[in-house]
Amino acid sequence: MGNFFTEDVIKLLIAAGLGALIGVEREYHSKSAGLRTMMLIGIGSTLFTIISSKMGTDASRIAANIVTGIGFIGGGIIFRENNRVVGITTAATVWATAALGMCVGIGAYEIATVSSGIVLLVLYALLPVQGLIKRxxxxxxxxxxxxxxxxxxxxxxxxxxxxxxxxxxxxxxxxxxxxxxxxxxxxxxxxxxxxxxxxxxxxxxxxxxx
CATH class of the missing domain: 3.30.70.260 (ACT domain)
Structure with a gap:
């Protein structure tokens, strides 16, 4: 029982860390979903995944409910400002962070690590490219x-x-x-x-x- 407890705690800590890495970028750019939000989304999706595995329930049903819940959060982030829609990137980041948490929850650490690296690449490295296109x-x-x-x-x-x-x-x-x-x-x-x-x-x- 202790081993299971230790492994689950490690999963939650990993999810919090990955969420923090992504949240720092959103926080730096003063987005509506920042550091704490991304950490909580990562932790929450991981926790739901862990609970579903312990309860023996249908994992696909739990995953579908997580995606639905994240959809409500994303819908609250997207809004219209001065004839343009803003918040779509942050909403997509929330969606990706939830998916990372689910990966951690099932123990797919490699996929979660690589995916978080790709997300960070998109948010950080592609920002200058986006600026060039806008100019x-x-x-x-x-x-x-x-x-x-x-x-x-x-x-x-x-x-x-x-x-x-x-x-x-x-x-x-x-x-x-x-x-x-x-x-x-x-x-x-x-x-x-x-x-x-x-x-x-x-x-x-x-x-x-x-």
Whole structure:
């Protein structure tokens, strides 16, 4: 009995350690699910797996319930902010951490170790690559309000093309003597900054956000 107890405690400690390694990165970037959350997810999924093996219940059913529970946590992390969805990476990290805990719970230490290394590689090493991609290609939502004139918004679309930006027209509306245009614009960060400076210095623009 003592051997089983020692092995189970080691499993929980390993799960806590792997969760901490992943949680440090999330905590460093001020994400909603940080160090403590990742540790608790790793410990919890390991503990449920250990309990299921001791009870002799169907392991697949316990695993399915763990995944369902993690889905609720992930759903609370993902939210919309300024016309974009954030928290998906953190939710996926929570999901992966739960899977690591389950691996530890069944004693698959090698798989858990290698998988945690891959997760850390994705979170740490690929961050510069993600930054490079964002600098080369960004998607922004623009809204411009100005006094109505014929072909006013068409002139802005010509400006977008001149800057090498791909613009998809959204809702356009006129209220009184003002007209509002919205676009989804794709292009490099440098060209977006050029467009922003031009619009900020445009005396005809009454409102502008992106």
């Amino acid at each position: 080369r290609n960004q998607l922004r939502n623009y809204r411009i309000v100005r006094k109505f004139q014929q072909k006013t918004l068409k002139n802005y679309e010509i400006l977008f093309r001149e800057l090498g930006l791909d613009a998809k027209r959204g809702v356009q509306s006129r209220i009184g003597d003002t007209i509002t245009g919205t676009w989804i614009i794709q292009g490099s960060e440098r060209q977006h900054e050029k467009l922003t400076r031009i619009l900020l210095n445009d005396q005809e623009v009454l409102e502008f956000d992106f």
